[in-house]
Amino acid sequence: MMIFMLAMTMPGSQASDLPLSKYCLIPVPEKTIDFKPPCKTAILSALGPTDQLLPDLAKAFELSDDFPRLTRPQPGDWLAVHHEEGQPVAEFVNCDWNRPDATRHKIYLQPLGEFVRGHGPPLERLRELASAYFTLEVELLPVLEINGPTLTTRINRLTGNRQLLVDDLLARLQKRLPADAFCLLGITDQDLYPEPEWNFVFGIATLRQRVGVISWARYDPALYGEPRGRDFRKLLLKRTAKVMIHEIGHMYGLLHCIYGKCIMNGSNHLPEGDQRPPHLCPVCLRKLHQAVGFDITSRYRQLLQVYQKCGFEAEAQWIKRRLRNLQADN
Numbered sequence: 001m002m003i004f005m006l007a008m009t010m011p012g013s014q015a016s017d018l019p020l021s022k023y024c025l026i027p028v029p030e031k032t033i034d035f036k037p038p039c040k041t042a043i044l045s046a047l048g049p050t051d052q053l054l055p056d057l058a059k060a061f062e063l064s065d066d067f068p069r070l071t072r073p074q075p076g077d078w079l080a081v082h083h084e085e086g087q088p089v090a091e092f093v094n095c096d097w098n099r100p101d102a103t104r105h106k107i108y109l110q111p112l113g114e115f116v117r118g119h120g121p122p123l124e125r126l127r128e129l130a131s132a133y134f135t136l137e138v139e140l141l142p143v144l145e146i147n148g149p150t151l152t153t154r155i156n157r158l159t160g161n162r163q164l165l166v167d168d169l170l171a172r173l174q175k176r177l178p179a180d181a182f183c184l185l186g187i188t189d190q191d192l193y194p195e196p197e198w199n200f201v202f203g204i205a206t207l208r209q210r211v212g213v214i215s216w217a218r219y220d221p222a223l224y225g226e227p228r229g230r231d232f233r234k235l236l237l238k239r240t241a242k243v244m245i246h247e248i249g250h251m252y253g254l255l256h257c258i259y260g261k262c263i264m265n266g267s268n269h270l271p272e273g274d275q276r277p278p279h280l281c282p283v284c285l286r287k288l289h290q291a292v293g294f295d296i297t298s299r300y301r302q303l304l305q306v307y308q309k310c311g312f313e314a315e316a317q318w319i320k321r322r323l324r325n326l327q328a329d330n
């Protein structure tokens with residue numbers, strides 16, 4: 001099973017010098033990858049020719065100033081510890097990834113266990129956001145309790161908290177995949193781990209089996225013994241929304257992005273995830289557009305409404321600017 005993960009840290013190594021260690025517990029990697037962000041020519045090559053497209057569409061995929069370029073990774077960042085090839089649009093198109101169709105046309109969100117009242121991200125907002133982002137109907141399922149003897153758990157030695165093994169959750173979700181589901185994403189407040197030597201994972205999605213699971217445990221300052229700030233719920237919503245989009249993106253066959261700052265960038269620790277924008281870079285936007293076929297500006301307008309409802313001011317401003325730029329005369 002091919003699985004893509006959002007975050008990892010390995011316990012058992014030397015304590016990290018990184019200022020991030022409090023949040024990510026990342027050891028200093030023994031071998032850092034010398035990743036150099038691709039040049040404009042390489043990004044354009046990954047994007048593919050746009051001269052046959054309608055002008056509005058070609059403009060939507062331009063490498064404009066709306067899309068910040070990647071910078072070289074810092075020690076401990078995803079691209080410093082994971083080798084990523086990148087996935088050009090042509091490669092994506094030529095691979096038979098899952099697509100919504102007449103039979104499988106709904107995204108399902110599955111809360112796993114009841115969240116402590118008032119502390120979880122507002123699920124209805126996540127539902128609206130996923131629907132606007134992927135231009136698909138999204139249904140929120142009733143809570144599914146996830147205790148039981150078939151679940152593998154452990155106590156994380158660095159936090160002292162219980163963690164759930166991801167595979168067991170994915171197996172449960174797989175059995176419950178509705179007939180009309182394009183994909184099913186579980187959401188839990190329990191900390192997750194993907195295999196014994198890993199410290200934790202924020203989220204995980206299968207590329208083919210159409211199930212995934214995300215956890216907001218690591219987005220809660222309480223996990224680190226810190227107080228929840230005044231904007232805690234908004235921050236929690238934003239972080240959970242971003243991991244949700246990233247993992248659903250994987251279920252469309254979008255691999256990790258190396259072409260610009262993009263929601264499909266890998267993220268190895270919390271600050272790196274926080275710096276990642278919620279939007280798709282032109283290469284990934286073109287892939288999702290190819291898979292789904294939405295109207296670019298209508299989708300941005302829908303997203304703008306949801307961002308405003310969520311109180312995501314900077315993200316709403318980005319979309320407003322983007323819409324202005326797309327509508328400006330060439």
Ligand SMILES: [Zn+2]
Pocket residue numbers: 004005006246250256265266
């Ligand atoms: Zn990922």
Ligand SMILES: [Zn+2]
Pocket residue numbers: 257258259260261262263264265280281282283284285
């Ligand atoms: Zn991208």
